[in-house]
Amino acid sequence: MTRNKVVPLDQLSEWIPDGSLVGLGGAWLSNHPMAAVRQLVRDGRQGLHFAETMGSMDIDLLVGAEVASAVTFSMVSLEAFGLPPHFRRAVENGEITITELTGLALNTAFEAASRNIPFLPMASLGLSEVPKRQPNWYASIKDPFGGGDLLAIKALTPDVALLHVRRASPNGDCQYDGPMAIDPEMSRAARRLVVTAEEIVSQDVIEANPHMTKIPGFLVDAVIEAPFGAHPLTHVPCYGLDAWELRDYAAAANDRAAWPAYLERLRTETEEDYRARVLPPERARVVRNLARAGRALEVSAS
Amino acid sequence: MSYRIDELMICRIAREVDDSGVTVLGSFTPLAYASYMLAKMTHAPDAPLIGYNAIGMRPVELSLTGAEAAAYKGAAAHWTFIENTQTVHLGGRGLVECVSPAQMDGTGAFNTSVIGDYDRPKVRLPGGTGSPEVVQNYEKIIAYFGTHSKRTLVEKVDFATGGRYPVSPEARRERGLLVGPVRIITPLAVLIKEHDNEDFRIETLHPGIAVSEVVENTGFALTVPEDIPTTEVPSEEQLDLLRNLIDPFGTSQFDFLDSRARASYIDDILRREWDRAEALPDE
Numbered sequence: 001m002t003r004n005k006v007v008p009l010d011q012l013s014e015w016i017p018d019g020s021l022v023g024l025g026g027a028w029l030s031n032h033p034m035a036a037v038r039q040l041v042r043d044g045r046q047g048l049h050f051a052e053t054m055g056s057m058d059i060d061l062l063v064g065a066e067v068a069s070a071v072t073f074s075m076v077s078l079e080a081f082g083l084p085p086h087f088r089r090a091v092e093n094g095e096i097t098i099t100e101l102t103g104l105a106l107n108t109a110f111e112a113a114s115r116n117i118p119f120l121p122m123a124s125l126g127l128s129e130v131p132k133r134q135p136n137w138y139a140s141i142k143d144p145f146g147g148g149d150l151l152a153i154k155a156l157t158p159d160v161a162l163l164h165v166r167r168a169s170p171n172g173d174c175q176y177d178g179p180m181a182i183d184p185e186m187s188r189a190a191r192r193l194v195v196t197a198e199e200i201v202s203q204d205v206i207e208a209n210p211h212m213t214k215i216p217g218f219l220v221d222a223v224i225e226a227p228f229g230a231h232p233l234t235h236v237p238c239y240g241l242d243a244w245e246l247r248d249y250a251a252a253a254n255d256r257a258a259w260p261a262y263l264e265r266l267r268t269e270t271e272e273d274y275r276a277r278v279l280p281p282e283r284a285r286v287v288r289n290l291a292r293a294g295r296a297l298e299v300s301a302s
Numbered sequence: 303m304s305y306r307i308d309e310l311m312i313c314r315i316a317r318e319v320d321d322s323g324v325t326v327l328g329s330f331t332p333l334a335y336a337s338y339m340l341a342k343m344t345h346a347p348d349a350p351l352i353g354y355n356a357i358g359m360r361p362v363e364l365s366l367t368g369a370e371a372a373a374y375k376g377a378a379a380h381w382t383f384i385e386n387t388q389t390v391h392l393g394g395r396g397l398v399e400c401v402s403p404a405q406m407d408g409t410g411a412f413n414t415s416v417i418g419d420y421d422r423p424k425v426r427l428p429g430g431t432g433s434p435e436v437v438q439n440y441e442k443i444i445a446y447f448g449t450h451s452k453r454t455l456v457e458k459v460d461f462a463t464g465g466r467y468p469v470s471p472e473a474r475r476e477r478g479l480l481v482g483p484v485r486i487i488t489p490l491a492v493l494i495k496e497h498d499n500e501d502f503r504i505e506t507l508h509p510g511i512a513v514s515e516v517v518e519n520t521g522f523a524l525t526v527p528e529d530i531p532t533t534e535v536p537s538e539e540q541l542d543l544l545r546n547l548i549d550p551f552g553t554s555q556f557d558f559l560d561s562r563a564r565a566s567y568i569d570d571i572l573r574r575e576w577d578r579a580e581a582l583p584d585e
Contacts, residue, residue: 027383028329030354030370053383054329054431077428079330080366080556080568084428091426100415102464103432104391107384123392127411127465128434133420148477178374179354185384214382236374240579241367243572282580289579294368296360296375297339297547299347 002171002203005223009271012036013043015194015222016160021072023110023158023190024052024059027181029079029241030234032058033164035196035226035271041065042267049097051158053106053182057233057249060084064253065263069096072156074103081246085253101137102130105153107182109137112155114188119152161190164229165215166238167205168197172220175212178236184214193219196226198238228275231287240290245278305536307489308333308554309544310508311446313536314487315400316341318442319349323397323480324390327353327373329431332553333446334400335364339548340540349397352390355380364549366568367575387432394480396440401433402557403463405456406445408502408522410484410495411465412437420461434464441482448557450488452521470497489558491516492533493524501525506533551575 007014016022026032037058040048049070050062059076062068064086076087090096101109105122112120121141125131131138131151139152163183165174174195176183187193195215200223206213229235232245252262269277279287312333319325319341327335339361342349353359353373360376362369374380381389390396403412404427414433418424437443443466447454468474471481486493486502494505503525504516509532517524536544544554551571559567 027354073429075329075429075431077329080332080553083426088426092423094422100429102430102434104387104435107387107432111384123435123439125434125464126438126467127409127462128438129462130430130434130464176380178380179370180380180382181355182383184382234370236371240371243367243568244576247568247572285584286576286579289582290367290575291371292368292585293575293579293582294365294370294372294375295363296372297343297362299342299361 002169002217004170005172005220006170006200007222007224009035009039009224009226012039012194012224013045015192016045016048019047020159021049021051023161023186024050024055025161025163025181025183025186026058026230026233027054027179029056029246030179030236031164031181031230032056032233033162033196033229034058034231034233035164035229036162036194036224037061038266038271038274040067044267051156053103056084057246060086060253063087063090063096064259070098071096072099072101072106074101074106078246078250081243081250085250099134099137100130101134102128105138105151106156107185108153109156110182110185110189112153113157114185117155119154121150122153124149124151156189158186158190160192160194161186162194163187164196164226164235166197166235167199167201168195168223169201169203169206169217170223171203172217172223173206173213174215174220175206175209176214177212179234180214187215187219192221194222194224195220196224196229198227198229198235200225226271228279231279234291237291239287240294242287303538303541305541306555307508308558309536309541310533311487312336312340312544312554313540314492314533315444315446316344318398318444320346320397321348321350323441324350324352324395325397326386326390326399328399328401328433328436331400331402332364332556336544336549336554337400339364340543343543343548344540352386355382355386357381357386361548363547364553365551365575366553366571391432391435391439394439396436396480398442398444399436399440400444400446401437402446405454405459406486407456407459409465410469411459411462412445413459413461413463415461415463417460430463437464437466439479441480443482444485444487447486447488450490450516450519452519455486455519456521468498469495473498490519503527504530506531508533509535
């Protein structure tokens with residue numbers, strides 16, 4: 001018998017004490033744990049600190065709902081869909097604390113945490129002013145074996161990480177079949193780990209394809225079933241970008257008058273309500289098909 | 303065949319891509335993506351390409367909702383970003399990467415962080431993700447801009463998110479860094495910096511562009527050679543591949559539109575992408 005770590009989404013907050021530093025999975029417009037993010041909004045959480053290399057709507061929504069009071073990041077962007085409205089406004093008005101690190105340094109900080117060491121060295125960064133701006137995270141060191149200057153990057157250990165995976169067993173073995181950003185490394189850096197999964201499957205299904213298991217169950221504290229758990233962002237190969245919902249979000253986030261109602265609806269509906277409202281069957285079908293419609297091209301040397 | 307300026311820029315960037323190193327799709331830079339795909343579809347079919355976690359991906363059709371999914375359809379391997387960036391970016395295997403910053407100055411420093419004061423910015427920009435490490439470590443760096451003006455090519459960046467130093471070949475070799483220049487490509491010209499103690503030089507002018515137009519719209523000093531070649535124009539084969547296979551939705555025009563034009567352009571692309579996905583038969 002394996003342990004059953006499955007809990008409902010509405011118990012998520014029990015794993016996240018007040019003041020926690022929360023690492024988020026995914027990157028760009030891909031595979032952020034959006035169902036978990038929505039639950040933190042529903043739960044009226046405040047004052048949490050989030051860390052993520054490449055955030056997008058996840059960070060912006062957490063800032064807009066005042067869940068996040070601090071963000072450690074190397075990028076927050078809605079890409080083609082504009083600057084992230086809440087994040088931008090909150091930084092410009094000094095409403096949140098930010099720590100901007102360079103992307104590979106932030107990844108290195110997670111890597112150091114996963115190895116249980118205080119820092120890892122990295123090559124120097126040329127003209128970048130970021131290391132000077134962030135002396136708590138970057139320090140200039142000498143190669144102890146006689147070489148030149150290096151940067152030491154301090155370990156960053158999330159209290160808890162939230163990741164969204166393709167499938168997980170009740171024991172917490174997690175598989176990916178597409179983008180995984182730095183989720184596997186993040187899973188090793190955090191003190192606790194809660195995963196949402198598109199589906200929960202039996203251990204037999206995991207064992208049929210162990211090469212797809214990127215996070216073994218012994219790292220996982222809780223497993224939550226969350227179909228369309230990255231929506232409106234992508235979870236390849238299950239669904240592509242629901243750009244229409246993302247644009248509706250950006251429009252509401254850019255409109256002071258519209259935002260309170262948008263937020264109130266999100267706070268008062270369950271995740272099932274959310275799916276029923278935003279993803280009626282025909283819409284869900286199209287969003288799934290977007291992942292199939294994208295074409296890889298044949299290379300033929302001319 | 304007549305061409306758009308973004309198409310000329312794509313074809314110029316594509317020339318830098320070959321199979322001598324690894325090219326990685328960075329954060330939303332559609333013009334660069336089109337260049338990499340074009341290279342693989344023409345002179346560099348064996349150029350190793352990485353997008354998202356897809357290693358050795360095939361060239362893909364660009365779109366706003368499905369290009370990421372397409373990258374996984376021909377991948378040879380799936381690596382995490384840390385496996386990829388430690389191996390390629392920090393491991394000295396990166397060939398060419400494009401950045402699309404808000405500002406760049408004559409030192410090669412670029413800004414993707416803030417307009418105005420860092421602590422109380424007028425505009426908070428997205429940030430650089432791995433571009434500071436990429437620009438420092440890759441062989442060839444290209445910064446591209448949708449407009450060539452003193453607001454983008456500035457005397458001094460408001461904040462240096464990153465910037466290559468050193469640039470000079472001897473100094474890079476000494477430190478074990480890959481040797482290559484920093485280029486800037488705009489709708490007017492290609493600029494190149496090959497040494498720390500030299501200014502950017504006008505490498506080529508696009509057809510019909512005068513030296514004065516480039517110099518007057520650049521916020522830092524330029525070296526202007528006596529004879530400046532003209533940037534090569536796209537061939538019919540390249541235009542055909544771009545318009546019909548690589549970028550049928552026209553995503554590469556994104557950086558050349560103002561915010562109002564962008565909204566209707568995105569509307570149009572999304573309508574076409576929706577219609578195609580809706581029409582797909584069920585599996």
